[in-house]
Amino acid sequence: MARFLxxxxxxYDLGRLALDQVISPPYDVIDEAQRAELAGRxxxxxxxxxxxVAEGGRDRYQVACSLLNGWRASGVLVTDxxxxxxxxxxxxxxxxxxxxxxxxxxxALELSPPGADILPHEHTTPKAKSDRxxxxxxxxxxxSAIWGLSLAKGLTDLLPxxxxxxxxxxxxxxxxxxxxxxxxxERCAGIAEAVAAHPVVxxxxxxxxxxxxxxxxxxxxxxxxxxxxxxTMAYVVxxxxxxxxxxxxxxxxxxxxxxxxxxxxxDPWFEAVGPPPAGTALTxxxxxxxxxxxVTPHGDVLLRPRPDALASAADLDSARLDVALAALPEHALRxxxxxxxxxxxxAGGDAQFGVLLRPATVAQIETNAHSGQRMPPKTTFFHPKxxxxxxxxxxx
Numbered sequence: 001m002a003r004f005l006x007x008x009x010x011x012y013d014l015g016r017l018a019l020d021q022v023i024s025p026p027y028d029v030i031d032e033a034q035r036a037e038l039a040g041r042x043x044x045x046x047x048x049x050x051x052x053v054a055e056g057g058r059d060r061y062q063v064a065c066s067l068l069n070g071w072r073a074s075g076v077l078v079t080d081x082x083x084x085x086x087x088x089x090x091x092x093x094x095x096x097x098x099x100x101x102x103x104x105x106x107x108a109l110e111l112s113p114p115g116a117d118i119l120p121h122e123h124t125t126p127k128a129k130s131d132r133x134x135x136x137x138x139x140x141x142x143x144s145a146i147w148g149l150s151l152a153k154g155l156t157d158l159l160p161x162x163x164x165x166x167x168x169x170x171x172x173x174x175x176x177x178x179x180x181x182x183x184x185x186e187r188c189a190g191i192a193e194a195v196a197a198h199p200v201v202x203x204x205x206x207x208x209x210x211x212x213x214x215x216x217x218x219x220x221x222x223x224x225x226x227x228x229x230x231x232t233m234a235y236v237v238x239x240x241x242x243x244x245x246x247x248x249x250x251x252x253x254x255x256x257x258x259x260x261x262x263x264x265x266x267d268p269w270f271e272a273v274g275p276p277p278a279g280t281a282l283t284x285x286x287x288x289x290x291x292x293x294x295v296t297p298h299g300d301v302l303l304r305p306r307p308d309a310l311a312s313a314a315d316l317d318s319a320r321l322d323v324a325l326a327a328l329p330e331h332a333l334r335x336x337x338x339x340x341x342x343x344x345x346x347a348g349g350d351a352q353f354g355v356l357l358r359p360a361t362v363a364q365i366e367t368n369a370h371s372g373q374r375m376p377p378k379t380t381f382f383h384p385k386x387x388x389x390x391x392x393x394x395x396x
Contacts, residue, residue: 002110002117004195004236006083006188007228009106009181009391010141013078017044020169023177023389026144027051044076046389050143061138068139068392077392080181085188086391087159087180088235090384100245102384103156104237105191106145106391109200111209111216111232118209119201121149121365122375132211137218142233142393145386146205146212151198151369155238158191175384195236201369203382208232233393235386239369241362247381248359250342251321252334252351260329262353263294263301269310269324270303282339286358292317295346295354303355315364317357318379335378 012022024030024038024047038047052064071077086106094100114120135143160180169177182188202209212232219229237243253262263272270292276285282300286293291302305320313319325333334351336342342354360380368375 001196001198002112002200003231004110004192004200004234005108005231006085006183006192007108007231007233007393008080008082009084009086010072010077010079010394011181011391012044012389013075014167016076017042019167019389020171022046023169023171023387024050026385026388029385044071046143049139050388061134064135064143065138065140068141068143079394080183082183083188084181084183085191087161087182088386088390089161089178090175090386091178092175092384094245102237102243102245102382103159103161104235104243105155105159105195106233106235107192107195108228108231108393109146109148109195109234109236111213111230113213114202114209117199119199119369119372120206120374121201121203121369122206122379123377132208133214136211136215136229136395140394140396142212142395144208144388145233145235146208147203147382147386148234148236149201149203149239149244149365149369150195150236151201151239151366152194153238153240155191155194155236156240156243158187158194160187169387171387177387177390179390199369200234200236201239201365203237203380204385205234228393228395233391239362239366244362245383246359246362246365247337247383248317248357249378249381250336250339250357251355252336252342252345253325253331253353253355254334254351255331256352257329260352262296262355263303265328266294266303266324268306268327269320270305273302273304275300276302282356283358286356292321292358293356295342295356297346300343314368314373314375316360316375316379318360318376321355321357322376337381 021042022045027050035047035051038045049064049067052060054060055063088106089101089103091101112118165178166181167179216226216229219226276282289302291304294301294303310320313323345351346354
């Protein structure tokens with residue numbers, strides 16, 4: 001199994017900076033306006049190095065490297081005196097008013113081609129990997145963590161969350177982020193052993209993982225050894241219901257022939273069972289009916305899968321819908337989060353149709369992991385998203 005080890009973390013000096021002013025969302029969910037807002041909060045906000053912009057005749061990667069090195073030299077960023085794990089919890093209240101949390105540990109996960117010990121979670125859509133590779137080459141640091149799901153039962157119990165935290169941040173968006181820095185050798189050894197004894201499923205960050213593999217090969221070829229690049233920074237969470245909130249990623253469809261009736265077109269695979277009942281939350285109605293939901297200009301229609309017609313598909317709404325869509329005339333498919341966003345896109349003419357999916361369950365994710373199969377692209381959306389800037393990792 002892949003090793004999972006503590007490392008000397010590079011952290012903001014909390015005596016000089018307020019953590020809520022310098023952490024940011026993951027680089028790949030930030031648009032231009034949000035980047036500007038984050039960068040304006042503090043000149044040392046993590047977005048400036050994780051999502052840099054060119055300036056002063058330097059390209060964006062040179063800027064990121066210069067900022068990272070400058071902040072370390074000035075003491076804005078300080079390095080742990082010995083290897084540490086970072087325990088990290090995200091807590092929030094869900095739409096039903098129930099308190100939820102995700103608790104995991106940030107460490108260095110040994111890189112190996114996806115297979116027996118590192119398990120891909122789902123197929124990925126095409127995406128340029130050169131950006132993150134250029135970041136690694138320039139900064140020689142992990143500026144954000146991939147997200148891994150550990151099959152180690154009881155891992156959560158090894159994470160000390162009953163002591164005084166290092167930092168607590170309310171992000172103003174309904175999520176409280178709490179951090180504990182652990183450097184006790186015995187406790188670190190217990191965490192490392194637990195994670196290393198079982199496979200890790202990549203939940204989020206497939207492209208960054210593949211990029212880290214490419215960078216490791218480059219370092220081995222150039223230096224004869226990978227050094228710190230033999231691992232990548234990872235946020236590892238136990239794969240259990242209590243620690244994960246999984247949301248669906250829905251589909252928007254365009255380009256079908258004029259006059260297409262989507263519900264009729266999907267009928268060989270899905271039985272139309274009428275509109276969702278009034279007074280019931282749509283997501284609840286979908287679960288109760290065991291159905292997806294077509295969003296059309298004329299209203300919503302619940303679609304119950306026909307088991308015989310979909311016998312070859314995996315037990316996932318995304319897989320079932322893929323089978324049906326493959327038989328339709330040529331069309332364009334996009335992905336969207338949130339029921340309201342899908343409805344707005346269809347109502348406003350930005351999409352021809354929408355299809356709402358039920359979230360994959362933790363049990364489905366675990367079954368898929370053990371089978372070695374990948375889910376279709378954009379099957380799962382893990383919520384909340386870990387913040388960038390809690391800790392960085394040196395690869396020099």
